[in-house]
Amino acid sequence: MFLELRIFFANILQAFLNLIYNQKCLVCSCSKTDDLLCKTCSKDIHYLSSFAHRIFDNIPFYSATLYEGSIKKLIHKLKFNHRKKAAIPLAKVLFKYFQSIKEKKDYIIIYPPSYFLKSAQRGYNHMFLIAKEFSKLTNFKVNHKLIKKIKYTKPQYKAKNRHKNIQNSFKINEKELKNINNETILLIDDITTSGATLEEIIRLLKEKNINNIICLTIAKT
Ligand SMILES: [Zn+2]
Numbered sequence: 001m002f003l004e005l006r007i008f009f010a011n012i013l014q015a016f017l018n019l020i021y022n023q024k025c026l027v028c029s030c031s032k033t034d035d036l037l038c039k040t041c042s043k044d045i046h047y048l049s050s051f052a053h054r055i056f057d058n059i060p061f062y063s064a065t066l067y068e069g070s071i072k073k074l075i076h077k078l079k080f081n082h083r084k085k086a087a088i089p090l091a092k093v094l095f096k097y098f099q100s101i102k103e104k105k106d107y108i109i110i111y112p113p114s115y116f117l118k119s120a121q122r123g124y125n126h127m128f129l130i131a132k133e134f135s136k137l138t139n140f141k142v143n144h145k146l147i148k149k150i151k152y153t154k155p156q157y158k159a160k161n162r163h164k165n166i167q168n169s170f171k172i173n174e175k176e177l178k179n180i181n182n183e184t185i186l187l188i189d190d191i192t193t194s195g196a197t198l199e200e201i202i203r204l205l206k207e208k209n210i211n212n213i214i215c216l217t218i219a220k221t
Pocket residue numbers: 025026027028029030037038039040041042
């Protein structure tokens with residue numbers, strides 16, 4: 001009886017707090033949650049197996065989930081609806097998956113940067129936010145400056161055009177190379193489709209003799 005009463009009051013308190021803070025699920029907007037995702041939307045995230053789904057030039061590519069359901073909506077909210085908070089559950093998904101594949105190494109997190117005008121237009125770089133949250137969870141440092149985007153690339157949905165589209169659009173920031181020692185590069189991204197963006201960055205890193213790299217994306221199409 002006592003326990004039931006406690007649960008009853010805990011529920012009332014939670015409902016009250018939700019009312020004050022207006023905590024709503026980022027995906028379905030329901031109020032039945034004290035977190036950024038409600039239980040139903042969290043359950044909709046299905047993790048992939050902890051094996052590399054492809055290898056490119058000896059570099060393994062891992063993806064936590066498929067680009068569908070809650071994940072698709074979260075990425076969309078972050079990129080197009082200015083819901084910066086969506087970076088938090090997305091980083092958590094990346095972290096949860098990463099724990100299943102992790103080998104004990106020192107890592108430095110990097111991510112494909114946006115073209116500066118693109119970030120200016122959105123007001124933020126969504127991958128910057130995800131990398132920052134992921135860094136808090138892993139305690140790995142992020143290097144925000146190692147890769148620069150020097151050319152605007154239109155989003156391309158046809159896989160065969162992607163590689164051509166992305167060529168020469170990134171550059172290594174030479175000054176930052178001294179900050180990479182024996183760490184393995186953990187190259188993260190939100191979605192991978194053809195892998196062209198990540199492959200281009202790998203190519204540039206290898207040109208600078210950086211060969212210890214793993215790629216990790218939240219979702220793959
Ligand atoms: Zn929900």
